[in-house]
Amino acid sequence: MNQVLTVSEFLNALNETMGFAFPEVIVQGEVSSFKINQGKWVFFDVKDKEATLGCFMAIYQLKVPLEDGMQVRVIGTPKLTKWGKFSFTVKRVELAGEGELKRAFLMLQKKLGDEGLFATERKRPLPQYPRKIGLVASGQSAAYADFIKILSQRWGGLQIQLADVQVQGAAAPDQVVGAIRQFNESAEPVDVVVVIRGGGSLEDLQAFNTEDVARAVAGSRIPTIVGVGHEIDVSLADMAADVRAATPTDAARIVVPDRMAVAGELDSRIARMEQHIHQNLLRREQLLLTSVTRMERFVRQPIERLARAAINLRRDLGTIERTLQLRQQHLEGLVRNLKNVDPKAVLARGYSLVRQGDKLVKSAADINTKQSFMIQFANDQANARLEE
Amino acid sequence: MSDKIDTRNKPFADDMAELEAITAWFESPDIDLDEALAKFERGMELATGLKKQLGEVENKIEKIKKSFE
Numbered sequence: 435m436n437q438v439l440t441v442s443e444f445l446n447a448l449n450e451t452m453g454f455a456f457p458e459v460i461v462q463g464e465v466s467s468f469k470i471n472q473g474k475w476v477f478f479d480v481k482d483k484e485a486t487l488g489c490f491m492a493i494y495q496l497k498v499p500l501e502d503g504m505q506v507r508v509i510g511t512p513k514l515t516k517w518g519k520f521s522f523t524v525k526r527v528e529l530a531g532e533g534e535l536k537r538a539f540l541m542l543q544k545k546l547g548d549e550g551l552f553a554t555e556r557k558r559p560l561p562q563y564p565r566k567i568g569l570v571a572s573g574q575s576a577a578y579a580d581f582i583k584i585l586s587q588r589w590g591g592l593q594i595q596l597a598d599v600q601v602q603g604a605a606a607p608d609q610v611v612g613a614i615r616q617f618n619e620s621a622e623p624v625d626v627v628v629v630i631r632g633g634g635s636l637e638d639l640q641a642f643n644t645e646d647v648a649r650a651v652a653g654s655r656i657p658t659i660v661g662v663g664h665e666i667d668v669s670l671a672d673m674a675a676d677v678r679a680a681t682p683t684d685a686a687r688i689v690v691p692d693r694m695a696v697a698g699e700l701d702s703r704i705a706r707m708e709q710h711i712h713q714n715l716l717r718r719e720q721l722l723l724t725s726v727t728r729m730e731r732f733v734r735q736p737i738e739r740l741a742r743a744a745i746n747l748r749r750d751l752g753t754i755e756r757t758l759q760l761r762q763q764h765l766e767g768l769v770r771n772l773k774n775v776d777p778k779a780v781l782a783r784g785y786s787l788v789r790q791g792d793k794l795v796k797s798a799a800d801i802n803t804k805q806s807f808m809i810q811f812a813n814d815q816a817n818a819r820l821e822e
Numbered sequence: 823m824s825d826k827i828d829t830r831n832k833p834f835a836d837d838m839a840e841l842e843a844i845t846a847w848f849e850s851p852d853i854d855l856d857e858a859l860a861k862f863e864r865g866m867e868l869a870t871g872l873k874k875q876l877g878e879v880e881n882k883i884e885k886i887k888k889s890f891e
Binding site: 561562563565573582585586589590591592593594595596597598599608609611612613615616693696697700701703704706707708710711714715718 | 885
């Protein structure tokens with residue numbers, strides 16, 4: 435006689451058996467009848483040409499955008515509900531194939547872009563001279579080694595905090611998100627968060643194209659720079675970052691300045707200051723010179739005028755002297771002439787003057803016979819009377 | 823201003839910003855010579871300190887303990 439079970443016991447036994455037989459199954463197929471209930475529960479079918487599998491999952495576990503027609507791999511466990519209905523409880527959905535990844539990428543890009551997550555206005559500048567760098571990378575990767583190498587070539591004295599995470603596989607998104615969050619919650623925050631990963635296929639880079647990672651990068655209070663893959667690769671995390679680096683080494687070049695260039699800048703700053711001081715001194719010297727010249731002119735002009743006046747004066751004096759000389763000569767001539775006409779000189783030559791009273795007698799007829807008259811000689815005189 | 827300033831404790835960015843401000847001041851017309859000489863001296867001091875910091879070559883790498891696993 436078989437054991438009689440209650441319904442619950444039977445369903446529990448079946449679930450246990452299935453759980454034991456298929457602890458985790460991966461099933462691949464095409465999505466159809468995709469819908470979300472109450473914003474919490476996700477229902478969809480995965481099917482191939484002949485069969486259909488009903489899937490159920492919580493929305494927080496759905497990390498990739500889904501729509502009907504996509505090829506996916508669902509990872510989960512088979513289960514019977516308490517109503518005896520079969521359901522495949524999905525823990526994770528992976529996109530199966532480049533085409534699907536591309537499609538998911540574009541869907542998510544549009545969604546996050548519409549939200550403004552990639553908007554230029556959100557971008558903040560990175561600190562010019564960071565001291566503490568929060569690095570999200572795989573410590574074993576070539577990308578990490580390259581990044582550190584270039585960083586050290588360019589700049590020193592840095593404190594690099596490495597969050598050694600998986601950058602590929604199912605655990606990668608949560609680890610990257612966790613690392614970014616940890617840097618943001620740190621009591622001693624870093625100056626910049628750098629997220630890097632080397633090149634790979636679209637599937638390899640999938641973690642950086644997930645909504646969670648893109649949102650974590652965009653939501654970081656600390657400025658972010660993301661360098662994922664090769665130059666041609668663009669990830670959603672790149673787009674959400676404050677600064678997008680083409681590659682991990684490019685990120686190293688962006689995040690710190692080059693010490694040689696900075697040394698050159700320091701030199702040129704000093705040189706410019708020196709030049710300004712030199713120019714200032716020159717300007718002052720010129721000003722001083724101008725002032726001195728002006729003062730000199732001010733003093734020199736009257737001196738010159740005086741000198742000219744002195745020369746004029748001297749010339750004038752000469753003229754006057756000459757005039758005086760001429761006049762003197764003239765005078766002397768006159769005196770000589772006068773001397774010639776001096777009556778005394780005439781008298782000296784033997785002539786004599788005849789005066790009667792005050793009058794000079796110029797003719798015998800003028801003589802008053804009744805009076806005496808006087809004859810003057812050169813040295814003496816005589817009284818005379820005309821006899822009749 | 824002694825030359826005993828510990829440049830290591832002063833972030834590079836702060837000193838650089840001060841030097842940038844000083845050099846910008848020099849670009850203004852009609853600078854006072856006395857002030858210019860004082861500022862130049864300070865600028866030289868900053869530049870020397872910054873160059874010393876540039877000479878630092880070592881970067882410290884520390885693996886953080888993950889709180890998210």
